[in-house]
């Protein structure tokens with residue numbers, strides 16, 4: 301028996317999925333001598349052994365095409381003070397790196413000034429994901445972590461965590477995590 305065809309209204313899809321709160325990153329790479337990057341909320345840790353992460357760029361993203369040609373990428377995790385950086389890297393058709401400070405990661409990709417932390421990767425695989433791609437990265441280097449609050453994106457707006465909230469997971473919660481603290 302064939303499964304019934306389900307139709308999902310685009311506005312409802314955006315609204316419901318917009319209730320899933322994420323952090324905000326800028327995924328960067330080098331296309332020859334040219335830096336490329338775009339704001340990206342679809343970033344996740346995937347595997348500890350081997351160390352893999354993933355992100356999902358739109359098929360039409362010019363920045364993704366440039367990063368793909370370079371074969372490597374760096375995930376820059378933004379702080380709550382970097383909403384303007386997210387806006388710049390979330391807008392196509394501009395020189396996103398104009399007037400912005402950055403340095404090179406060990407893998408040669410841009411690390412933006414003042415980010416919370418960064419994850420340097422080689423592209424391990426690329427899968428089809430409808431109007432997006434799913435890009436798997438093999439982690440090669442990890443950046444230092446600054447003592448700052450992360451930038452969050454929720455219901456199409458920027459927000460941030462309470463800096464005074466308890467951040468150490470309770471012992472019972474730690475047992476439920478895929479990679480408990482002891483495994484680091």
Ligand SMILES: Cc1cc2nc3c(=O)[nH]c(=O)nc-3n(C[C@H](O)[C@H](O)[C@H](O)COP(=O)(O)O)c2cc1C
Nearest residue numbers: 338339340341342357358361362363389390391392
């Ligand atoms: C907070 C935020 C999160 C975003 N997340 C994604 C994402 O996960 N995947 C994606 O393809 N685009 C995402 N975008 C949109 C891209 O950043 C934007 O389409 C891109 O910068 C367009 O320029 P490009 O053609 O140079 O890639 C996001 C934008 C913002 C502001």
